[in-house]
Amino acid sequence: MDFFDALVRYETNLWNHLDDAVRHAGAPGLATLSALRVVDRFAPAGRVQELRDELRITVGAASKLVDRLEREGLAVRHPHPTDRRSSLIALTAAGETVLTRGTQAMADALADHLAGQDLTEVTSLLARLDRSLSGAPVVTAEAIR
Template identity: 45%
Template sequence: MDFLHALVRLETTLWSRVEHGLAERGALGLGSLLALRILSRREGAGRVLDVSEELSITVGAASKVVDRLVRGGLVVRRPHPTDGRSSLVSLTPAGDDALTVAGRIAEEQVAAFVGADGLAAIPQLRRLQHLVDGGAAVPA
């Protein structure tokens, strides 16, 4: 339980501090920023399901995040060309700008809070995530 408690406490504390730093500078919230990052990597072919899976949230919650981004003019939805049940989501120029600004602020905030030692732990955190996702141990 100590391991789980430490991880949860770290995540919630860091999230709150970064969220506060973004708000102070008038940038997007962290949830919206993370959704934009996911959709941006899909280069115009992002789906609500991608946001759901990568953020480990329900499809309904991911849809609400995307709806909020659409209302803010940061993304647009268009019909999926081959799947009538789905739509594709892409960033608008305003979404690209918001992603750049908020991403830079969030990176600065994280680096300020965890320093070089924290950033150096990213590969180990990814290995742990792989294990939790059911994968075999990945060598260091």
């Protein structure tokens, strides 16, 4: 339990630190920046499904997130050329600008914070731990009782 508590505390502190850094640079918060990074990574064929998968949120939450990105002028939906039920999501020029600004601020803050750490090893460990839970059944409170 100590590992879990320490990991959650660190994740929360790191999130807050990076969120402050990107906002100070004039970019939207880390949640929005994370969404923009996913849209950019899957361009030009990103869909709500990629946001759902990458951010590990529900389809409804991902759809609302895209609605918000559109309202803020950071992304736009285009009709999917072969699937009428789906849309493709693209960054606008404003979205690309804040993505660049926010990503640089995030990279600078991480570099300052993690200077001297072996990030390859840590990243590999975290990815391996994450993969071990991907697809694992969700344990509910009822199952524990």
